[in-house]
Amino acid sequence: MQAELARVPEADVSLRMPEVGSKGEWAVGLAMLVQLSLNGLALGLLYALPAFGIALIYNATGLFNYSQGDLLTLGGYLMLTVFGVWHLPYPIAVLVVLGATLALGYAMGSIYFFPMLIQKFGPSVILIGTVALSVAIVNAVLLLWGPMAKSYENVFGNKAFQFGDMYIMPHVFWIFGIVAVLVILLQYLFTKTITGLAMRAVAQNYVAAQLMGIKVNQIIPLTIALSTVLAAISGILITPIQPLTPQLGGLLATKAFASVLIGGMGSMSGALVGGAIVGISETLIATLVTPTYKDVFTFLVVVSFLLFRPGGIFRRIEVEKV
Amino acid sequence: MDLLKTTNLTVSFGGLVAVNGLNLTVQKGQICALIGPNGSGKTTAINLITGIYVPTAGKVEFKGETISGLPRHLIVRKGIARTFQNIRLIGNQTVFDNIRLGMHIHTKANLLGVIVNSRAVREEMAAVKSEVQEIIDFVGLSKIAQEKTRNLPYGKQRIVEIGRALATKPELLLLDEPAAGLNTQETLELVELIKKIRDRGITILLIEHHMELVEGLADWVFVLNYGQKIAEGTFKDIKANELVKEAYLGKRGARVVNA
């Protein structure tokens, strides 16, 4: 069902576009390594946003939302329509998409996640539900936008900056900048606003938060709305890197999961580091080893990482108290 | 013969040294008690003996053989069984099956035998059934053998845990506060049960806060404080020991009691 993606090897062509190529296979200079790493980092930051969303939901509810990747795709497609087809000005288009996904996320949270959560279903049941949700989104996208890979104008420009031997596309810098701003905003949200503090309280201890009078029935949908918006932002930013396909989300979800597991469930910085590791290793493997099996290798990196550091980079393993 | 011997047994969690240079020697056939204030490291000591924690230093010997470092499922095979301070039964299983789990190490049926339902497997199952039934009768749970353990009252759950430990046919039984949460009647029954178990030739190491219980049962008492052994001896010796009083009551309290 998600076959399209792997069948389109040029999916990440823009990542490798301005590369040296002619200098011979192993004459890959330092410049190119840096260039690849920066591209990988940009991609990784786009994994980090949905990854952080996954961590947010997990901490608040103990649940995994498999559809996170498809919400990302959905954000991208909405942008395709609002900006690429309706030609609304870019900032307004972004606001429209974020508003729509915020509403969608809140609705999902209050109609689906919250009622299931208070029914005390096992995470396995709810997880199956989110897989079904993911399939529903993918197929809705297929019906609405068709199976072909789609893209729209790259507002960040297509002319690479040149630094010595390095060529860096402008969207790479834009992604760095936007994610940096987002991190600051999130930091502000979680440390300075009542809503953010309430979200943190719910994430720490759901029951205690409820006893303290926090409206869990609103905070949990809000948490899910926030993570949906984060995924959508990623979806908006990803088009210069990858064209949109309905199945894009599946692999992205796995990589976002991988990022959050590597970084640990605890923090934004964990998701960022995890995303960076996945994005950079994927990009390097695609160029230096094999583009066909880049995902296989990336997963192997992740799996070995998990095996040698279960719990992520930042988490200390605790001895169970008996 | 020394059945159990710990030498310089030590473990630390982060900065906290929960058990510190502990030397215990348990003689075969005795009932020994391990007492001490809350947080003094009694449970941790048992966790070290049964392989739940790995000691940072020191060792545990059982019948002259070093067992520290062995995985927990092998330690029980050597003949050491235990109960848990916070009862840990398999709540979705019946009393019968919880005790049957204790028989695991004395049964052999393998996957192939189970699938073809071989004669050996059927015979083993029948044998297990009667042995489990025997234990159930011994500890006095016949009436509730088919109840799920999570539906049982606290006192019964404690007995099921003891039954499960007995099913492993231990030489040494470690009981972690078996009387905690029991009413007077249940406590009396427990005392009788523990004596019956000793009369079967099983050595017992018992953690307990009820001093009357320790006095009535224990041949030998070890006292822990802050992870270290501060005294050992018969209950009478311990009762008179200044250090022990201090540990329990503080210096001031000890003076008041003595006065």
Add this chain to the structure above:
Amino acid sequence: MRLGNFLRKNALAVIALVLVIFPLTSPPDYQFYIVERSLQNAILAIGLVILLGYTGPLSLGHAGLLATGAYTYGILATKAHWPLWLAFLAAPVVAGVIGLALGFPSLRLKGPFLMVVTIAFGEIVRIVALNEEELTGGPYGLQGIPRLINNDLGVYYLMVAATMLVAIATLRLHRSRIGLALLSIKEDPLVTGVMGVDVSNYKVMAFVLSAALAGLSGAFFAMLTRYLNPDSFTILDSATYLLMVVLGGMDSVVGAILASGVVTALPEILRFMERARLLVYAIILLLVIWGPSTGVYKKLEDRFGRKSVVAPGVKLVDRG
């Protein structure tokens, strides 16, 4: 009520009887196909009962194991020209060996962490099947797979026999010391270890068994469709198998067989919806899962006085 009791006690025998008689009623082709697919799915679902229902670990990679079995049979039969029965036996063996490899992470990883490894595994299998065109036919698929018994009824009865044997073996496992150990591991691995069970061994064993059954199911899948394409082995399929187990009551073999019938029939019935089929299917799954939180099932239960369709769900993912 008497009848109900009888059915419950002899459920497996009744199912077997119905299955044996079914072809004699000369059902339409598509009905026959649905029942065949249900049987094939039931074998995998029973494997998941052993893993998820008895032992606890959650796998979203079983479609990958199904693919492993299917391609093993398909490739050995069409490309390597092995004797068919040998190819048939190889399918569960190869899947089992991969299950062994997949079982080891389960010793160190918990809940969500393990789940991601299984998702990644499923994706890897699919990507490899897509790209190794020489062997698998890649996106064009592997065609012309021969059947062990070259006749529809023969394959059908072989599958009925296999399903029943697997079911009986699993029920025997359930009541044995091994089953008890697995069930105990699910609830409290620490205590189970203290009781002398080698927890790691048993966990890996559960993985191997369920993987081997997925492989067996895969061999049957190859014989039924006679054509393999990587698109048949997605995470949706993995989730669908989980759903069969959950609907069947988590640790019930008979439940898993019945649920696999229901869940298999659904998308086939929806075929007329063409492009919207998967969307509708997914929405129905969502509703089935979401239903209980709205109290619908509670009302049904009150009315019919039977146990709830959806098991209360056991806590699998540790909240970190």
